[in-house]
Amino acid sequence: ILLEGEKGTGKTAMPRYIAALANLPYYRVNQDGVGGTADQLLGKFILKNGQTDWINGVIPDAITDGYMLVLDEISATKPEVLFSLYGLLDEEQRLSLLDHPDKLTIKPNHWSRIIATTNPRFGTEHYAGVKTINPALRDRFTSIKVGYMSKEQEIDFVCRTTGADSEIVASLVKVAGLVRYDLAEKEGRAISFSPRLVANLAKISREMPVFLAASTIIPSIMSIEDAESILQIMTGESSLRGEVSSSARTRGRR
Numbered sequence: 001i002l003l004e005g006e007k008g009t010g011k012t013a014m015p016r017y018i019a020a021l022a023n024l025p026y027y028r029v030n031q032d033g034v035g036g037t038a039d040q041l042l043g044k045f046i047l048k049n050g051q052t053d054w055i056n057g058v059i060p061d062a063i064t065d066g067y068m069l070v071l072d073e074i075s076a077t078k079p080e081v082l083f084s085l086y087g088l089l090d091e092e093q094r095l096s097l098l099d100h101p102d103k104l105t106i107k108p109n110h111w112s113r114i115i116a117t118t119n120p121r122f123g124t125e126h127y128a129g130v131k132t133i134n135p136a137l138r139d140r141f142t143s144i145k146v147g148y149m150s151k152e153q154e155i156d157f158v159c160r161t162t163g164a165d166s167e168i169v170a171s172l173v174k175v176a177g178l179v180r181y182d183l184a185e186k187e188g189r190a191i192s193f194s195p196r197l198v199a200n201l202a203k204i205s206r207e208m209p210v211f212l213a214a215s216t217i218i219p220s221i222m223s224i225e226d227a228e229s230i231l232q233i234m235t236g237e238s239s240l241r242g243e244v245s246s247s248a249r250t251r252g253r254r
Helices: 013-022 058-065 079-089 151-162 166-186 195-204 210-221 224-235 238-253
Strands: 002-004 026-030 043-048 051-056 068-072 113-118 143-145
Touching: 013 026, 013 068, 026 058, 051 058, 058 068, 058 079, 151 166, 151 195, 166 195, 166 224, 195 210, 210 224
Parallel strands: 002 113, 002 143, 026 068, 068 113
Antiparallel strands: 043 051
């Protein structure tokens, strides 16, 4: 399965939850060049007692032991790993370890599952380190689009997990929706306002003005232009105007 969606839509949380329901062991690999090297994923030789021994990587062990294996951001996977996955993901369902001294071929356990995730909408232009998924690899997956929660679901989720004021949460969710659909979809800008960011701001709002928190946090995680657009939307949200005024007074005292 290939789960395609923006940051914060639950692409990695969903498989973990399903694995828990199915009582399957779960392992997630971040394809970031550190957690996704060929040695770590496929296997390597090590020097032991004066001899070289082969040890399996994450993928051979996971498919042998029946894990639910999540390859997070598969479009950033290194080519040497991708090519090894082809045989595992097609009709043959065999993982060939070409660097193994016996050219070992592994048949996956019946219970093993492989789920990949990717950020699709804005592609390689906006996501650093991400490459276009090879069509030969994409054809081996069943693709599922993962969207954001509905407004009502997100408000309920954030209120329950943070204990923040429901009016503040509703305002933050409204701002997030405007960012996701007006700025991102209509203007084609790669701006993400994830439920995680909504929850973080809501949690902080219990201790300090939310607009002040947003003015500090948002510019640190995106471009100045995008941050200014989001903060401008926040100032236009009526239920946050008190927060904006309070933030301005706080900055004036400082």
